[in-house]
C-alpha cells in the first residue's frame with residue numbers, strides 16, 4: 001500500500017493565546033501542505049503552556065479557539081491526526097521517564113530556558129526547565145521521521161535526538177531518531193513594530209502582531225502603522241527590516257517573488273505598499289475566518305473531532321510507552 005511508505009511528520013503548537021499571522025505563515029500553512037506527502041500528526045501542546053501561568057477560563061478558550069483556527073486553516077482531520085496533548089496520558093508519563101535520561105547540564109544549555117527564565121524571573125519552575133523532555137516525549141512516542149520546527153526549536157530537536165540515541169544505546173530499538181524538516185516555503189514573519197524580532201503574541205506593542213481572527217479594519221490599521229525606513233523605496237535590502245518583512249509577508253500571501261513585488265511597486269510609496277499588503281492579508285485570511293466561525297459555533301462537532309484523534313493518539317503512543325517501560329524493567 002502506498003500509504004504505508006509515507007514518512008511520519010509530527011509537530012505541536014502551543015495554544016497559549018490566539019494564532020498569529022506568524023504562526024500561520026511560518027508553521028501551520030506548511031502543516032497543511034505536508035498532509036498529502038506525509039502521514040501527519042499534529043497537536044496542541046497545552047501541557048507545555050502551563051510552564052507560564054495561565055488564567056483558567058482564558059486557557060480553556062484559547063485551546064478550543066486554536067483547535068478550530070487550525071482546522072480552519074486547512075488541517076483535514078479525516079487524513080491527519082490532530083489531537084490535544086493533555087488528553088493523551090502517555091505524554092506526561094513518557095516525559096517523566098525521559099527526564100531520567102536527560103542530564104541537568106543538557107537542559108541548562110537550552111537557550112529558550114535561559115530566555116524564558118529571564119522573562120519570567122518570578123516563576124522559574126521545574127517544568128520550564130524540563131520542558132524539552134516533554135517535547136522529546138511528544139516526538140518519540142509516535143516514532144516520527146520528520147519534525148517541522150522553526151529555528152527557535154532546533155536546539156530542542158537536537159536534544160530529542162540525543163536523548164533517543166542515548167536511550168536506544170541502553171535499550172536497543174525503542175525510538176526512531178527524528179530529523180528536522182525544513183519546509184521549502186516558510187516565511188519567518190517579524191513584528192510589524194520591531195522587525196528585528198519575531199512576530200509574537202506577547203509583543204508589548206499590540207500593533208506588532210496580527211492575529212488570524214483580527215477584523216479586517218484592525219489588520220489594515222496594523223499594516224498602515226508598520227515600522228519602515230526613510231528610504232521610501234520598496235526594495236529588499238540591508239537595514240530595511242520593516243520593508244523586507246512586508247515584502248516577505250506580501251510574497252507569502254500572494255505567491256509573488258521579491259523581484260516581482262519590487263517591480264510592481266517601482267515608483268510607489270510606502271503608503272501604497274502597506275495598503276496593498278494589508279489588503280492581501282485580509283483577503284488571504286477571509287476564508288479562514290469564515291470557516292473558523294462555522295467550526296467554533298459547532299462545539300459538538302469540534303469535540304467529536306478531537307475525541308476521535310485523542311483516542312487514536314493514545315493507542316499509537318501507548319505502544320512505544322509500553323515498549324520503553326518493559327525494556328527499562330517495569331513489571332508489565
Ligand code: TRP
Pocket residue numbers: 010011012013014045048134135138139147148149153
Ligand atoms: N516547543 C514547541 C514550541 O514552543 C512546541 C512543541 C511541543 C513541539 N512539543 C513539540 C514542536 C513536538 C515540535 C514537536 O514551539
